[in-house]
Amino acid sequence: MKPILETIKEKITKGERLTKEDGLALYDSYDIARIAMLADFARVSRLESVGEGHKKDHVYWINNHHLNLTNICEGTCKFCAYRRKEEQDGAFAYTLDAAIEYIETKVSQNAREIHIVSAINPAYTLDYYKELFRACRRAIPNAHIQALTAVEIDYIAKISGISVEETLKELISAGLGSIPGGGAEIFDENVRKQVCPEKISGKRWLEVTETAHKLGLKSNVTMLTGIG
Incomplete structure (x- = not known):
């Protein structure tokens, strides 16, 4: 059986929505670094899906x-x-x-x-x-x-x-x-x-x-x- 975080990454890769159970699994996980990597992976995936004009290596903030x-x-x-x-x-x-x-x-x-x-x-x-x-x-x-x-x-x-x-x-x-x-x-x-x-x-x-x-x-x- 695949680790739950790996399964969640596969869902993100396919553009699938995460379930309530996935959310609870993320909440229960102590692997903060891996969760942060998944969050960044999801961010980059979304930016790539909307095409040019959104640079995946850019981070935006306000003053x-x-x-x-x-x-x-x-x-x-x-x-x-x-x-x-x-x-x-x-x-x-x-x-x-x-x-x-x-x-x-x-x-x-x-x-x-x-x-x-x-x-x-x-x-x-x-x-x-x-x-x-x-x-x-x-x-x-x-x-x-x-x-x-x-x-x-x-x-x-x-x-x-x-x-x-x-x-x-x-x-x-x-x-x-x-x-x-x-x-x-x-x-x-x-x-x-x-x-x-x-x-x-x-x-x-x-x-x-x-x-x-x-x-x-x-x-x-x-x-x-x-x-x-």
Whole structure:
């Protein structure tokens, strides 16, 4: 019997779709290097199938500037090496004026995306983000703003006393273009309650993201591995 990864490679070569069982086999495999090779093989195969104009040896990216506003967080996620208490060494927090100055002086005019995330911190309010997004739009009009995980959006809505939908509408009007996939971590509630018990549930994460989609925002989802 052929190794499952070899069978999957043959399917990719023939242009066949992978099955759910194939996906589970990839998930269960510890051969990360081989899986990475298969992913690149699939990428090159797709590019070759669409003909000229797509170079298989070219890698494409966007000019992205990432801004973390603070690491002072009320969360207690056990896997987080980033969080600090306010009095701890290494703690930092951008005031609104400092964040706007950073955007205006440090971010290249060639930036095509500004990625902004923060923490569960009551100092970072809806008005804070609206002013910051407007400043981004003024400083770099052509840049796409991807900001605020579903966890942050849910928290901002709660401290604002309004719904997630209302919160998102206000953020969109200020310039929000899409949301990142952070905070998803893992949707198995038993594991989630062990590693990030204070974070919103996986179900709630999906509800917030669904609301964002209904309002026209695109998103992704990031899964944390190695914690099960």
